[in-house]
Amino acid sequence: MELFLTVCVTSVTLGLLYALFATGLSLVLRTSGELNLAHGDSLMLATYVGLGTASVAGSRALGVMAAAAAAAAIGVVVYLAVYSPAASRRRAGMAGLGFLPALGVALVVRNIAVWVDPEGSSPAPSLFAGDRVNLFADYRLPAAGWWVLAAGILVPLVLTLLLRRTVTGRRIRAVADEPVLARLAGLPVTRTLAAGYALAGIVGGVAGALFASFFGQVFISLGWQATLKGFVAAVLGGLGWVRGALLGGLALGTVESFVSGYLSTRFRDVATFALLIGVLLLAPRGVLGQGRLRTI
């Protein structure tokens, strides 16, 4: 019974972290059509920024805000400096190579992180207050685990409200659904897309801070892991604004945890990708699919 409960808790905590990684990717993918392969590395570097800020300022809250702000800033800068010009050139005849600038940005960001942390990993004091709480038997969930649960509920709610009830949110959705019409209607498309990247960055920065606090470590390899897991979760869920990422993340966390717990860790990735292939064959746009890929 203890094993079953542990697997359930791991499914939810890991699943929600994956969902947060997926939300940022999904947001950018739906808004601009770009598969932002640098999303994970950006949030990883931002996590280092957040931890550094918390250490210098002596404030956890400032650390989380700094992580979110740094990820948003990286997202906007990268969009304006690389993705936007690259997209224009792609429209001029380089279609099919859309992922290359993102890959390049990911490598640049990762190498900056290597410079920041040559060891490749560092202990991370929790950026979220609280103590371990006994869940069942001897299992004491770290405070950051509760914050992951809270973020897993709050972030989708806040994002949904933001996208539906604010001017910027409605513009983001308009540009995502009909970019040409949006441009013709006089919407500031570039600024709106930059806002989309910023929003994705904020979610990513918070996710990175939660990840580091939950595990007590920050790794450079978090970057690629966040991109990979986030992408799988986003595709599983179906590239919706929020619900798809949430569902995909939880599905991925559940499959990974139950296969590890009741079969073997060695089958975990096989099971995950078998599920992904199955979903893509049966529902090419994911379980809640409503998105479309314009340029990848």
Added chain:
Amino acid sequence: MKRWRLAAPALALALGLVAGACGDDSDSASDTTETTAATGGEGRTLTIALGGPFSGASKATGDNIRNGATLAASEVNDAGGITDGPLKGARIVFKEFDDAGVPANGAGNMRTIIDDDDVVAFVGSGISDVSVAMAPTASREDFPFLSAYASSPKILEAAKDSKSVFVVPPTFPAYAFSVTDELLRAGHTRPAIINGTGTYGDGIADLVVERLNEKDITPVAKESFTFADTDFRTQLAKIKDADPDSLVVVGLATIDALILTQADELGLDVPVFDPGGITNNDTFLKAAGPLAEGVIGNTPTLASRDTPATKSLRDRYTAATGQSVVPDPAVFSYEGVRAVAAAFAAGATGRSDLPEFLHRIDIADTGVGALRFGEDGSRIGGRLYVFKITGGKPEFFRGYEQTGPRAVKEVPLA
């Protein structure tokens, strides 16, 4: 003009064929160095290919490899170069080859290194999978290959038909058997194992199981993870379910710390054993904090060793890098370069006869112990020191010496 455009490559090709026909089957790549032998090594250089993860997630290991090798070369060069033999006076220089910890990069680098006539030997590789990918090519070409830090038995298995591949650190069985013997000595009969997958993790874990089986003990649970994982709670819950009396962890510094943290969260409180030589490491001690207390592990470097060679190595390393501890990858790349220098001092003339002389070297004390190689290229006489982490630092209590490819014996701390 058009005719000359065709004639020039044709002439070059013809000259190349003539030159090839005039040669013999011996290693032409070593000609440069072997010519030097007739005239002495004064003013000449011996180029060693230095390989490792100089970028990427394992960059710290690569940096250590570079630091150790550079220190050994500067010692040799500052003392006037190779001390004896046909190449007396020759100085050591390096060409660096970054593998970023990726086996395919290592394999590609090996081909480039062998094709480079200036290079007399390879020292390096910080990851077993990379060395395993490189060794077959080096073996096929009889190219001197000294694996520094990476020490999987698969490296030598991949090279069993030649005598040109050497493993500088003690090999996996020495690491695995020494700590497993301590687990058995402590009276544990229900150990569980959690290990990373791949050449290193599976390799060490399988040897631990083998040693346990020799004493009719079977692990109550054996779980695995990939080195990209961060959440081990599921595996640890399964282990806890099996009610073990001890836990063998085969990971890396940060992963071991995560495993201890998550085991603590789950209430899995049993003595922890590290047979991978990982936990005598600032990264682990810092990350694991108080949870590191009581962990039993091993390392080839004994902090209290105070022979003149040890003091010299430690002092010079500290002066060069500012670090107070000489990390394991630095120790072994240092020894690898010292081994090459010793082989040239003993009479080697180039890459073709270097393996033969490497088999003959017998350095009494490199700073961590004696260095000589067995028939199969494994290190003979390499030592591992077992410690228990007490008060935040390793407290050493026993030594083991590798006496054969798969044999260790207990030795006093020295």
